[in-house]
Amino acid sequence: MRQSTISVLLSTMILCVAQAFGQTAAAKAGNVENGKKLFVADGCYQCHGRQGQGGSSAPVGSYGPRLAPPRIPVEAVRIYVRHPSGGMPPYTARVLSDSEIDDIFAFLKSIPAPPAVKDIPLLNQ
Ligand code: HEC
Structure with missing residues (x-):
């Protein structure tokens, strides 16, 4: 018993x-879907492009590098987003929580890497 x-x-x-x-x-x-929404809602897309491909739809000087697929681990993204360098504004935990950063990271991870230049026929003529 x-x-x-x-x-x-x-x-x-x-x-x-x-x-x-x-x-x-x-x-x-x-959560990929939520990350995709946040990427637009929080303005990441303005400097990093809607697919995280890099570029800018914001005023000149806001060019952000390609983010997808991520080259750095999620822990590094969490730190970077709170203390960015260069032209990126900081996002505090009140604006963007750690779990929301995880969702954005999941979204960026879901995006395939671009093809290599050698695999694009038009660029090899
Ligand atoms: C006003 C423009 C702008 C906005 C909005 C912005 N970024 Fe950035 N971001 C930049 C720039 C510019 C850099 C490169 C800074 C540098 O090289 O010093 C950068 C760099 C980064 C990096 C580091 C990339 C790497 O591989 O080194 C990450 C991660 C990042 N941004 C994520 C985000 C996320 C997530 C958001 C939205 C929550 C966001 N950014 C919003 C402009 C922006």
């Missing part, structure tokens, strides 16, 4: 821990 109670308790604990890990993994993976 006592032993079965202990084993029920133990398996409940293991399930909880497993679930918590599962949730962390899901949160880390980010």
Whole structure:
């Protein structure tokens, strides 16, 4: 009797821990659709292009580099977005939460890399 109670308790604990890990993994993976929305809503697209391809639809001087697919890990993006260099404005946690940055990262990761120049026939004539 006592032993079965202990084993029920133990398996409940293991399930909880497993679930918590599962949730962390899901949160880390980010939500692509939400990231895509945030990329527009928070103005990232103005300097980095709608597909994170780089470029600018903002006034001259706001050119942002290509972001997709990301070259740096999500941890680095989180730090960078809060303390950017050059012409990028900082986004505090009040404007953009860490989990929203994760979603933007997931969106950028979902975008395929551009083809290499050697694979574009028109550029090889
Ligand atoms: C006003 C223009 C502007 C806006 C808006 C903007 N950025 Fe940037 N971003 C830049 C510029 C310019 C750089 C390059 C700065 C440098 O080279 O010092 C940059 C660099 C970055 C980098 C580093 C890229 C790398 O690989 O080194 C990341 C990541 C980034 N931006 C993400 C974002 C995200 C996410 C948003 C929206 C929440 C955003 N940016 C909004 C202009 C902008």
